[in-house]
Amino acid sequence: MKIAISGKGGVGKTTIMALLAGEFKKNGKDVLLIDADPSPHMAETLGVKNPETIKPIADMTQLLVERSGKTEGSPMYNMNPEVNDILKDFMVSHDGMKLMVLGAIQTGDKGCACPENNVLRRMLTKLLLTKDQVVLLDMEAGVEHLGRGTIAGIDQLLIVVIPSKSSIRTALKVKKLAEDVKIPKIHFVGNLVLDDEDKQFLEAGLGAKPIAFFADSAAIRRAERNEIPVTSLENIAENAAADLLLAIQNGK
Ligand SMILES: Nc1ncnc2c1ncn2[C@@H]1O[C@H](COP(=O)(O)OP(=O)(O)OP(=O)(O)O)[C@@H](O)[C@H]1O
Ligand SMILES: [Mg+2]
Incomplete structure (x- = not known):
C-alpha cells in the first residue's frame, strides 16, 4: 500500500504521518517513509541523528538516466535495501523503519522541480510491494506540487485539515486535484480537534466526515520542543493514530 499525506502548511502532516508509521510498524508492517517536502522535517520528527547527512533521492541519477531512455528495459524496485543496490544508499533505517528524503536538485532554472519529481514518480510507480510493506509519502504543503x-x-491520499476555514479551503482544493489525477481513495483527517463543535464544523465544511480526529496534544507540542521522537509517545491523542490505521485498513 502507498499512502500520501497533504494539506495546508503547518496543519500536522508530518506529525500524523510519523504517528501512522509507528502504528503500521506496531502492526508488523515493513514501513518506508519518503519525505518529499523540499524543506524536509520527517527525520527530525522521528529523532534521526544527523538528518543532514541523509543522501537525497533527487541525486539518484540512475533513475533519471533510465527515464531519458538511455538504459534498456524497465526494472522494478524492491524496497528491501539488502537486495536493491540502487535504493540502498538512499535509505536510512531508524527505529525499525526506513526513511528516504527527496531533497531538491540545485539547478539554475528558476522554480523547476522537474528532475527530482521525475525520480520520485519513477520510484513510486516502479516500487514493487508485498502485502506486508507500506510506503508513506510526506508531502509539501499546499496544492502547487500536486x-x-x-x-x-498512490493508493490512498490523506488530507489533513484543522478546524479553520482556510484549512478547509486548501483541503477541498487538494481533494479536487487528487480526484483529477485519479487517486483511488481520498480521506480527510482532522487535527487539533477539541470537541464535537470542531468535528461538526469540519464535516459541514468538507462535505464528508474525516476518518480520524487528532486532539490538540500537549505531549506532541512538548515532544517537538524537546526533540523527542513523536513515535516514542504512548497513547498519543487518545489513540487517534490507531483509529486512523484501522480506518485505512478497513478500506473505507
Ligand atoms: N495534534 C497535535 N497537537 C499538538 N501539536 C501538534 C499536533 N499536530 C501537530 N502539532 C505541532 O504543530 C507543528 C506543525 O506540525 P507538522 O510539522 O506536523 O505540520 P506540517 O503540516 O507537516 O507542516 P509543514 O507544512 O511545514 O510541513 C509542530 O510543531 C507539531 O509538533
Ligand atoms: Mg511537514
Missing part, C-alpha cells in the same frame, strides 16, 4: 504528478501510483 500538478507535477508526484502522487502517481
Whole structure:
C-alpha cells in the first residue's frame, strides 16, 4: 500500500504521518517513509541523528538516466535495501523503519522541480510491494506540487485539515486535484480537534466526515520542543493514530 499525506502548511502532516508509521510498524508492517517536502522535517520528527547527512533521492541519477531512455528495459524496485543496490544508499533505517528524503536538485532554472519529481514518480510507480510493506509519502504543503504528478501510483491520499476555514479551503482544493489525477481513495483527517463543535464544523465544511480526529496534544507540542521522537509517545491523542490505521485498513 502507498499512502500520501497533504494539506495546508503547518496543519500536522508530518506529525500524523510519523504517528501512522509507528502504528503500521506496531502492526508488523515493513514501513518506508519518503519525505518529499523540499524543506524536509520527517527525520527530525522521528529523532534521526544527523538528518543532514541523509543522501537525497533527487541525486539518484540512475533513475533519471533510465527515464531519458538511455538504459534498456524497465526494472522494478524492491524496497528491501539488502537486495536493491540502487535504493540502498538512499535509505536510512531508524527505529525499525526506513526513511528516504527527496531533497531538491540545485539547478539554475528558476522554480523547476522537474528532475527530482521525475525520480520520485519513477520510484513510486516502479516500487514493487508485498502485502506486508507500506510506503508513506510526506508531502509539501499546499496544492502547487500536486500538478507535477508526484502522487502517481498512490493508493490512498490523506488530507489533513484543522478546524479553520482556510484549512478547509486548501483541503477541498487538494481533494479536487487528487480526484483529477485519479487517486483511488481520498480521506480527510482532522487535527487539533477539541470537541464535537470542531468535528461538526469540519464535516459541514468538507462535505464528508474525516476518518480520524487528532486532539490538540500537549505531549506532541512538548515532544517537538524537546526533540523527542513523536513515535516514542504512548497513547498519543487518545489513540487517534490507531483509529486512523484501522480506518485505512478497513478500506473505507
Ligand atoms: N495534534 C497535535 N497537537 C499538538 N501539536 C501538534 C499536533 N499536530 C501537530 N502539532 C505541532 O504543530 C507543528 C506543525 O506540525 P507538522 O510539522 O506536523 O505540520 P506540517 O503540516 O507537516 O507542516 P509543514 O507544512 O511545514 O510541513 C509542530 O510543531 C507539531 O509538533
Ligand atoms: Mg511537514
